Amino acid sequence: MSEKSDQHRSLLENVVDNIVDGEFFDPDLPGILSSFQTEGRIWVLGAGKASFEMAKEAEGYFGSQIKDGMVIAPQSSRELNQVQVFKGAHPYPDDDSVSASYELWELAKKIPEEDTVVFLLSGGASSLFCIPAGGIEIEEYRKTFELLLNSGASIEQINVVRKHLSETAGGRLGQLLKEHKLISIILSDVPGDKPEVIGSGPSVPDPSTFKEAFQILKQFKLWDDVPHSVRIHLSKGMHGDSPETPKPETSNWKKHEVNVISGAGMLAENVGSYLSNQGFNVQVSKEAYHADVKEVSKRICSDAVSILSKKSDMTPPAALVYYGESTVDVKGEGKGGRNQELALNAAISIEGQHSISLLSFATDGIDGPTDAAGAIINSGTTLQARKNKLEPENFLQKNDSYHFHKQMDTMLKTGATGNNLMDLQVILVG
Incomplete structure (x- = not known):
């Protein structure tokens, strides 16, 4: 050399x-949080590779306002004071991801409507916060996305499929918390910074459809290779037998706010x-x-x-x-x-x-x-x-x-x- x-x-x-x-990246999360009205009790939820660091800053900002919280990160060896840290897997979900996702979902279900939810999302959440749709085993879900990630499909295309195979993606967390004040702080890891793409958009409405998910698998010649359960679920969705993701035109979530950080x-x-x-x-x-x-x-x-x-x-x-x-x-x-x-x-x-x-x-x-x-x-x-x-x-x-x-x-x-x-x-x- x-x-x-x-x-x-x-x-x-x-x-x-x-x-x-x-040294080269400081999104100033406390400064962003200060721009929102956050009175009363706060619940902190999150998923993604940066969710631990984001939750740590949220704890520092909100302090005793936080009632409870949980984030799913690739490592759970570190602990926070008020927010629980659960471990999931990336780039492909595993049993830990699914178990942690059920825990987060159950926690979200018990949050009183009068309280505020701060949702901290970053890249990797598609795998970390994931509950495969009914009838799809975790190994079948993994195989589908191993095929997609190796196919040359874009992250936007991959996440269209994810949103129609996971019970947590494509706005379903937003729908669960539709009556709450929900503040989504989203650290972008995708070109274009679209909130519905980042982490498969758990908290925001989804414009994509089951038909698009099917077309993407056909485009990359994967339809015949994905597990039978995946084909069955997408076919049911295209025929209206499985519910679509919540759509922007019908999701009137008045108390929801979104801030995307183009990191x-x-x-x-x-x-x-x-x-x-x-x-x-x-x-x-x-x-x-x-x-x-x-x-x-x-x-x-x-x-x-x-x-x-x-x-x-x-x-x-x-x-x-x-x-x-x-x-x-x-x-x-x-x-x-x-x-x-x-x-x-x-x-x-x-x-x-x-x-x-x-x-x-x-x-x-x-x-x-x-x-x-x-x-x-x-x-x-x-x-x-x-x-x-x-x-x-x-x-x-x-x-x-x-x-x-x-x-x-x-x-x-x-x-x-x-x-x-x-x-x-x-x-x-x-």
């Missing part, structure tokens, strides 16, 4: 450390400011990307190479910052996640270029069903791999980016960060 690549890697590791430490954009801007202070000419993407991982990688690498070839207005040293959520159409039997896959694609694309390094990072610290958070590569990564008798293209074909990065020492591991703000890419040039 060259001296410049070493410098780039050190700087990109500093970016990651700052994100993990919360990824804020994070990207703060990363850009940090890199500017390090002497880089910086460009931050104006909006979240949402496309196939190969397309995202191609765009990012093209932008970087155009700086070197002087086809861009930017000059080295330059830093480009992107955020969003890519999709991966998994064909191979390997191991990886979309950030590791993006980084491997990029390493092949920039092979032999001068002084380019890239970070691709899952801000929750969990990239796919692996213990990695992403990867840091440079324009010499694949050259070195070939010297080591490794063929990067073979790893890519098998969707085995995890083992490529493990062998090349380009893997990034942080553990769970407690945030979930989409994926972040930073590419340094020169």
Whole structure:
């Protein structure tokens, strides 16, 4: 590795450390909560990868106003003073998720109508707060979403199906609490920041339908592969034999309020400011990307190479910052996640270029069903791999980016960060 690549890697590791430490993202939850009228008793409910941290801040703000509460998070080893913490699984639900979801649902049912409910939602809630619809076993539900997550479907499409297979999603919690004052604080982890998409929208009305869920499974050629119980349930829904999710036009929930925090954009801007202070000419993407991982990688690498070839207005040293959520159409039997896959694609694309390094990072610290958070590569990564008798293209074909990065020492591991703000890419040039 060259001296410049070493410098780039050190700087990109500093970016990651700052994100993990919360230096680049402070949503000011107390400030947001102060904008709502919250008199009387408060009940705090929540689900998602950031639900523990959000509930901790809510406890600090409301104090003795809190009557009771419960959140479902990926880890339950930590405790709060007034809010119970239950464990669920991600990216696929398990028995813990279902058990915790029943507990939260039963708690919600006993909240008096005169009390206020604060619902704290963040990414990962689709799996953590999940009760499969009647007749669908948890393993059948898991299989359905393993197929969908590997199909190349977008998160919005995946969550349309989730909302019609889970008893908690698609506004059903909102419907349960329709007479209550319900304040939903939603930390977005999806492009577009639509509240009905984030965490499959438990507390907000859902415009999607059973028919759309069916069409998505057909579009990705999964209808014949999903379990029979799933097909039966969706068919019943399309024929009106299972109730639809509550719709925006008929859900007159007058006492409900929603605040969506667009965390990824804020994070990207703060990363850009940090890199500017390090002497880089910086460009931050104006909006979240949402496309196939190969397309995202191609765009990012093209932008970087155009700086070197002087086809861009930017000059080295330059830093480009992107955020969003890519999709991966998994064909191979390997191991990886979309950030590791993006980084491997990029390493092949920039092979032999001068002084380019890239970070691709899952801000929750969990990239796919692996213990990695992403990867840091440079324009010499694949050259070195070939010297080591490794063929990067073979790893890519098998969707085995995890083992490529493990062998090349380009893997990034942080553990769970407690945030979930989409994926972040930073590419340094020169």
